[in-house]
Amino acid sequence: MTIRTRFAPSPTGYLHIGGARTALFCWLYAKRHQGKFVLRIEDTDRERSTPESVQAILDGMEWMGLDWDEGPFYQTERYDRYKVLIDKLLEEGKAYRCYCSKEELEEMREAQRARKEKPRYDGRCRNRSEAKEGVEPVIRFRNPLDGAVTFNDQVRGHVTFNNSELDDLIIARSDGTPTYNFTVVVDDMDMRITHVIRGDDHLNNTPRQINMIEALGGEPPVYAHVPMILGSDGARLSKRHGAVSVLQYREEGYLPEALLNYLVRLGWSHGDQEVFSREEMIQLFDIDEVNRSASTFNPEKLLWLNQHYIKDSSPDYVAQALKPLLQARGCEVNDDATLEAIVVSQQERAKTLVEMADNSLFFFQDFDAFDEKAAKKNLRPVAEEPLKVVKEDLAALDDWQPEKVHGVVTAVAERLELKLGKVAQPIRVAVSGGPVSPPIDQTLALLGKEVTLARIEKALAYIEERKENS
Secondary structure, three states: OOOEEEEOOOOOOOOOHHHHHHHHHHHHHHHHOOOEEEEEEOOOOOOOOOHHHHHHHHHHHHHHOOOOOEEEEEHHHOHHHHHHHHHHHHHOOOEEEEOOOHHHHHHHHHHHHHOOOOOOOOOOOOOOOOOOOOOOOEEEEOOOOOOEEEEEEOOOEEEEEEHHHOOOOEEEOOOOOEOHHHHHHHHHHHOOOOEEEEEHHHHHHHHHHHHHHHHOOOOOOEEEEEOOEEOOOOOEOOHHHOOOOHHHHHHOOOOHHHHHHHHHOOOOOOOOOOOOOHHHHHHHOOHHHOOOOOEEOOHHHHHHHHHHHHHHOOHHHHHHHHHHHHHHOOOOOOOHHHHHHHHHHHOOOOOOHHHHHHHHHHHHOOOOOOOHHHHHHHOOHHHHHHHHHHHHHHHOOOOOOHHHHHHHHHHHHHHOOOOHHHHHHHHHHHHHOOOOOOOHHHHHHHHOHHHHHHHHHHHHHHHHHHHHHO
16 A cells, blocks of 8 residues: 555645644655655635635745655636535435524523533434425435444544534535635545544544544545644643744745754654754654644744754755845845855854855945944954954965965954953954854955955944044
């Protein structure tokens, strides 16, 4: 048997963290077993589904590298197929037309609540033979009244629902459009899905779907219901906890490898191992080992992983991820070799690519003003002499390489009997505009001789103006 999993988002919003983890688990399980991963877009909610949401889902999947083997399939393109099977169930007496009005259904539920019963459809149209004039009926599935639905969930273990607890679900609305629970059943059958991995908020749908699959003559897939993700306060993960679009993490400077690594550890583990390559995830992940309890989202851990991947990834890979962030900030990035050198100079300290981009702007753009706090501390009159001497010695330097630049700065500090920091930090503020940059020799080498000398001159003018104003 070929393992076939599916990820089936509804395009009513972005691809969020919970959906991304589900997609990852489905993808990993299929990859590990040399199976097929199917992408299905469940877009039957015409009022809320949008093309923009579809594109956001596809873009999020592609950014994370979760490539699908088949699809994307769209449910709105399969209405004819759903109608054929709904008609089949009607003909076989496994479904029926319900003419109950909204008012009648609400009265029924109010009476049930008054009797302290669980509100549910009571099947009053199950045996109705005559139509109700002027009313377009919905179609309900005739759920078995007796017995139980039992299945072995790969995460939760043995699960049983009594059929007496299940009501007759609507499978087609009064306008003829099929409902979620029915389209899912038909799609899983037609697409030969063997394993359904999804959030445990779908657990109560499962017995109803199993009954419908069996009524259609199909064989239910294996189910695995993954626990929800919680915020740090124990509440269900929401926007305020960081449950944002996965593409927002890209915009905030996260690498997809970091997000995938973090998501795979939300509910699954392999000993004490924290960092997993994509290949290791495929080799080691098993849905049977996912925890039954909910996981807590920890943004600090995700940030730690991102810093790890920025530091350990190849400079050319990080550079290509960094480039659009720099371009969005108005930088012209035409030299990949220089960009890679900038990445190398900052890989050890950057936690996100946004941080790296912001700290790299001075390599591409001149700045209008010095950071006020940094200038007040470092561009004082006492720094005037070191900056002048450094500028003169750098101007005489023919071989503009990091080690040669370092030699000049060190020699000036020794000649003036100053600690290296008393020379290097004023230079750093002078050329970068702020207190942070890569090592000073790398910084000056990347800026080039002309820009370095011009910016030191600008700093000297700032010091002179400061002296005059004082």
